[in-house]
Amino acid sequence: MILTVTLNPAIDVRYEISDFNIDKIFRAKSFKTPGGKGLNVSRVLNLLGNSVVATGFLGGSNGTWIKNSLQNLNINSSFIESASETRNCIAILGQGSQTEILEPGAEISEFELKKFIDHYKNLLLENEIICISGSLPKGISGETYKLLCELGKNKKVILDTSGTSLIEALQGNPFLIKPNQEELKAILQTPLDTQEKLIKGALTLRDKGAQNILLSLGKNGAIYIGDDIYKIDIPKIQVINPVGSGDSSVAGFAHGLKNNLPIEEILKYSMACGMSNAMSNETGFISLPVIEELMKKIIVKKIG
Template sequence: MITTVTLNVAIDKSYVIEELKKGEVMRVLKCTKTPGGKGLNVARVIKLCGEEVLATGFVGGHSGAYVEDLLKEQKIEYDFSHTAFETRTCINVLDREGNSSEFLEPGEPITQEELNDFLGKFEKIIDTSNIITISGSVPIGVDTDIYSKLVTMVKEKGKKVILDTSGELLKEGIKACPTMIKPNRDEVQALLNISVANWDELVNGARKLQRMGIEIVAVSLGTDGALVITKDAIYHGKPPRIQPVNTVGSGDSMVAAFAVGLARGYTIEDTLRYAIAVSAANTLTMTTGSFNEEDMEKLYDQVSITRQ
């Protein structure tokens, strides 16, 4: 079982329009709604990969009930803690040229009682999980050390945990040494308070993070794929050139595929190849955190992996 943690769940709406114009009424050509927040994107992709997955975190109100209904439709199991406030909504506006503009609500406050309820639930969920992913932002009222606490809880039970977040949440979270993190170039710079001007500096920065006690550091590089640092090797995986439709959720898709690779016991090289193929395939669909198996299989053989 792979469990995904999403403390700041959302209803994700994607609007397709002709062109985004300031101060004008925009007619939406197409609207899609999906259960969102980065961790639910991860859960959806894990399900598409064919693995058993459980989604947990916070939901609230009518919006939260709607998220649960959407997950039922997608046959994704869930076990959420419920809050007094409505689950947020996030909007992604896509124009005909493929430009994306996102509007992300912050998430309503969480009380200490609600947080304690989740922590008790999470303690039990860990026992039934092999891999746990923790993704995204947190609602108002949750301290920035929350992910450090969750990572510690997972590691104390001998399970693997992937942390994918940013800012202070990431800075605090890596203190607990998760199994894997997936920062981008800017986050590597921020974590280490350094400037990364070239490839060698990026590799050295990622290596410093790995030596802090993080087993796998996977630096996402957008169209350049990902740099992966382990104790024994350095890999650069790169996808073929493609024409993306919607890039939102590609990072979450990469996290999902890494979790699947770890659960299946793939080598790091095979896991990286699989993760890049799944991530690239996600960009070929309009739905956030989704991919077609045929696309992924075609891309898989075209992913280039180099080892330093």
């Protein structure tokens, strides 16, 4: 099975408001999904036919709602209960634009964290691929991600987080990190306006401990730095909802890894899942026929 870790899950509430603007009142229907990055990864992995177990913290009535929703989706969950309520995250989708409002999340006590670490050690015994995603809840430092990576050092740990949580976790030697261009720019505090600068910048994260790097470049595809360096070119698509595309691309990568595919195929899966999510209204959702079509149009070139 593949283990997904979401320490700061959320109920993702989506509003589709085509003429959204500030300073106005809108009446809109809400769509809810179990969210936080790792739960989007879980849902896409499940749609790709993988067995997944989702872990992290859940609390209060929002926590119960997420647990029940995962059960309805046939996704195994094994969360630690927190005394503090799980958050809501809001996404407002306009025409080709999105506004996100992300709550900070539950406060996790030292006791709850210790309980989780013991639980995680047990879950590691049964899972080879570990996807750790998202922000950290209050009460948990970046050191925690470093520890989770270290504990999983004999496994393949995919870590998708940003800022200081990412920097601190690099010493734990995650198998893969997946920053986007903006996140890399924020970390390095330098303009990254050429492919050469992007590769050089990403390589500094490898020097800090990441084993492999998938640098996403939005509509310009991605650069992968592993044993070799690859540029991935993607076809133009009509974006409907980009929320969860990064998470879907993590799921695509983990799926390829799980099935021992060659790296070129893994990268194609990763991109196709991200794009399929962006082409759908739903967050953390993919369509298998769409993926099949997209895979034919993605070009993976070895550039170094």
